[in-house]
Amino acid sequence: xxxxxxxxxxxxxxxxxxxxxxxxxxxxxxxxxxxxxxxxxxxxxxxxxxxxxxxxxxxxxxxx
Amino acid sequence: xxxxxxxxxxxxxxxxxxxxxxxxxxxxxxxxxxxxxxxxxxxxxxxxxxxxxxxxxxxxxxxxxxxxxxxxxxxxxxxxxxxxxxxxxxxxxxxxxxxxxxxxxxxxxxxxxxxxxxxxxxxxxxxxxxxxxxxxxxxxxxxxxxxxxxxxxxxxxxxxxxxxxxxxxxxxxxxxxxxxxxxxxxxxxxxxxxxxxxxxxxxxxxxxxxxxxxxxxxxxxxxxxxxxxxxxxxxxxxxxxxxxxxxxxxxxxxxxxxxxxxxxxxxxxxxxxxxxxxxxxxxxxxxxxxxxxxxxxxxxxxxxxxxxxxxxxxxxxxxxxxxxxxxxxxxxxxxxxxxxxxxxxxxxxxxxxxxxxxxxxxxxxxxxxxxxxxxxxxxxxxxxxxxxxxxxxxxxxxxxxxx
Ligand SMILES: Cc1cc2nc3c(=O)[nH]c(=O)nc-3n(C[C@H](O)[C@H](O)[C@H](O)COP(=O)(O)OP(=O)(O)OC[C@H]3O[C@@H](n4cnc5c(N)ncnc54)[C@H](O)[C@@H]3O)c2cc1C
Ligand code: SF4
Numbered sequence: 001x002x003x004x005x006x007x008x009x010x011x012x013x014x015x016x017x018x019x020x021x022x023x024x025x026x027x028x029x030x031x032x033x034x035x036x037x038x039x040x041x042x043x044x045x046x047x048x049x050x051x052x053x054x055x056x057x058x059x060x061x062x063x064x
Numbered sequence: 065x066x067x068x069x070x071x072x073x074x075x076x077x078x079x080x081x082x083x084x085x086x087x088x089x090x091x092x093x094x095x096x097x098x099x100x101x102x103x104x105x106x107x108x109x110x111x112x113x114x115x116x117x118x119x120x121x122x123x124x125x126x127x128x129x130x131x132x133x134x135x136x137x138x139x140x141x142x143x144x145x146x147x148x149x150x151x152x153x154x155x156x157x158x159x160x161x162x163x164x165x166x167x168x169x170x171x172x173x174x175x176x177x178x179x180x181x182x183x184x185x186x187x188x189x190x191x192x193x194x195x196x197x198x199x200x201x202x203x204x205x206x207x208x209x210x211x212x213x214x215x216x217x218x219x220x221x222x223x224x225x226x227x228x229x230x231x232x233x234x235x236x237x238x239x240x241x242x243x244x245x246x247x248x249x250x251x252x253x254x255x256x257x258x259x260x261x262x263x264x265x266x267x268x269x270x271x272x273x274x275x276x277x278x279x280x281x282x283x284x285x286x287x288x289x290x291x292x293x294x295x296x297x298x299x300x301x302x303x304x305x306x307x308x309x310x311x312x313x314x315x316x317x318x319x320x321x322x323x324x325x326x327x328x329x330x331x332x333x334x335x336x337x338x339x340x341x342x343x344x345x346x347x348x349x350x351x352x353x354x355x356x357x358x359x360x361x362x363x364x365x366x367x368x369x370x371x372x373x374x375x376x377x378x379x380x381x382x383x384x385x386x387x388x389x390x391x392x393x394x395x396x397x398x399x400x401x402x403x404x405x406x407x408x409x410x411x412x413x414x415x416x417x418x419x420x421x422x423x424x425x426x427x428x429x430x431x432x433x434x435x436x437x438x439x440x441x442x443x444x445x446x447x448x449x450x451x452x453x454x455x456x457x458x459x460x461x462x463x464x465x466x467x
Contacts, residue, residue: 009125011110011386012393013359014441030393031437053082053366056359056384058108058128 001045002063003052005035010059019051020044024060033059068094068168071372072157074147075173075308076100078108078358079339081128082365083171088137090373096139097165099157101146104196105131110358112199113220114388117227119203123196147174150315152332169372172312172323172337173365176305176356181215184277190299193220202300206231209297213237213286215274217244219387221302222257225266226389228300235266236294238286240273249394250406253420253432256413257389264390269294305356307341322354327378328371329364336371338364347378348448349399349429357385382447392416395440398430398447410439419443 003023012031016024023044025034040048052060071087073080076098084098100106107126115121134141142159149158150170157165178192185192189209191202206212206228214225217239225237237244243254244261258268269288278285278293285293307322317331318324322343325331329344337344339361343354355364360383367379386395404422409431411418419439422430427448433440 009111011388012395012437013384013386014437014444015359015384017441018444026438026441028438030435031395031440054359054362056110056362056386 001048002039003035003037003048004061004063005033006059006061007032008059009057010055011057013056015054015056016051016060019054020047023048024051068092068372070095070097070165070167071169071171072165072167073098073171073173074100074157074311075171075175075339075341076102076106076141076143077173077175077339078106078128078361079175079341079365079368080171080173081106082362083173083338083369084139085137086366086369087372088139090369092369092373094168097142098134098139099142099145099147099159099165101144101160102195103144105129105143107196108358109194112196113193113223114227116196116199117193117203117206117224118230123200126196147311150312150317152316152335155334168334170335171368171372172317172331172335172341173339173361174308174311175340177308178301179304179306181274181277181301181303184279184283184299185301187277187279188282189279189297190277190283190301192301193224194305202298205298206233210234211236211296212298212300213294213296214300214302215239215286216302216304217241217268217270218248218302218304219245221300222261222389223387224300224302225261226264229261229264229266230390233298236269236286236296237261237266238269238272238274238288238294240271240289242271244268244270248400249396249432250400250404250422252406252413253394253434256416256434257392257394260390260392260416305340307343307354309341324352327380328376329368329379330371336368338368344379346380348380353399355383357383359384382444392434393437394432394434395437396430396432397440397444398422398428400430400432404429409443411436421446 010033023037052062106128146160211234213236214221229235246254273289275287287293309319323337325344327345340356346353404424409421417435419433428446431443
């Protein structure tokens with residue numbers, strides 16, 4: 001699984017961090033998403049997918 | 065519910081698309097039809113009053129999924145086709161093109177439509193903002209004009225005023241309430257919003273209502289209750305939205321400011337509602353609630369899909385929303401009911417970098433952050449339910465007060 005983020009679209013909602021804290025973080029200054037793991041291991045795939053679905057800004061793209 | 069031969073989802077936007085996709089992801093293999101009255105492929109609305117209005121995003125960027133995604137998931141997409149009636153006994157939905165769709169499970173996700181002024185909307189230059197077509201028409205007029213009046217200082221009005229100001233127009237923001245967003249945030253945060261807009265050159269005419277719009281064929285001005293007329297080549301009417309439930313009239317589905325549902329978002333046998341149109345019983349906040357926010361459309365769509373497939377779990381989210389205006393990114397979790405006490409917990413309000421807590425009966429019911437996303441996320445866990453009915457969303461409620 002590969003994860004891409006669109007910081008341009010991110011609204012800093014933090015839903016991704018709540019759903020998959022090992023994969024996503026937020027910048028301190030403006031809350032924009034920071035991708036910690038571009039290729040999350042198998043055990044984090046479900047949480048990563050859930051984060052992509054929850055993101056209200058559609059800023060997370062997951063390629064399988 | 066065991067055997068669902070066919071699910072029909074009416075309303076092809078955030079809530080409807082999420083419901084359909086979640087049904088597939090959760091293993092539903094029956095027939096699945098998504099009906100929408102708009103011609104465009106389902107798209108996302110929040111950028112319309114921000115990036116699209118400002119011109120920094122092409123409208124294509126708001127499209128939720130490429131067209132192929134629907135076929136790939138075996139979702140039948142019927143666009144440009146409105147539902148115009150529902151027969152609960154026969155389990156059919158009537159479409160504007162005369163077709164009738166039978167269903168075993170039905171999802172109502174028709175959202176809201178803008179409220180309008182009693183007159184004046186036939187004048188050229190007068191707009192509402194809900195669809196991508198609305199956004200492009202408004203932007204086109206703004207680019208040709210010098211003075212815009214925004215009627216209504218809620219989320220939509222304040223965001224559009226900021227975008228228009230950034231396009232260099234002369235902007236006047238009118239609202240009968242004393243401060244912008246005061247119903248949503250209470251007086252202290254609302255005062256900071258007012259200050260931000262004034263600093264950036266938006267003229268605020270709060271505490272004043274609109275009497276009528278002036279103009280022959282095109283709008284020329286807005287007459288206010290204090291007798292003054294504000295010149296305008298463009299007027300945006302942003303005075304709230306009403307649930308799109310007209311097609312349910314006479315069907316027997318209970319409608320009262322939205323489709324009234326139980327805690328699992330069910331309104332009748334096999335019939336559920338999700339998104340802006342749904343007014344459901346929130347077990348933790350202890351009352352009927354309707355939320356006009358983007359995140360809720362996703363979460364409720366997911367919950368309704370699971371409920372259709374037999375889950376009995378109540379839908380009990382902590383509502384989330386955000387708004388962007390100028391350099392302010394305001395985000396909030398929870399509810400902000402009338403009479404809630406507001407205190408600044410981190411940072412400083414006058415520096416416009418803070419997190420505020422809203423308390424009702426000694427409990428934190430809402431947390432709001434202004435340019436402080438990380439801290440806000442941490443404080444989210446403090447939010448718990450409050451007794452008494454609560455309404456939240458982009459529609460009028462009543463104002464929290466400051467401590
Ligand atoms: C300009 C704008 C900016 C916003 N900004 C924010 C923001 O910053 N943050 C935030 O949290 N929220 C924001 N929102 C709110 C957010 O967009 C909504 O909460 C969300 O769109 C709700 O999704 P929905 O699917 O329930 O309803 P909708 O998006 O309203 O979709 C309902 C769909 O059903 C269709 N429909 C209606 N009646 C029928 C019928 N009879 N038959 C068939 N189809 C029908 C409609 O045409 C529409 O396509 C904004 C909304 C707007 C308009
Ligand atoms: S959930 Fe989406 S919008 Fe929110 S911080 Fe993560 S990427 Fe950004």
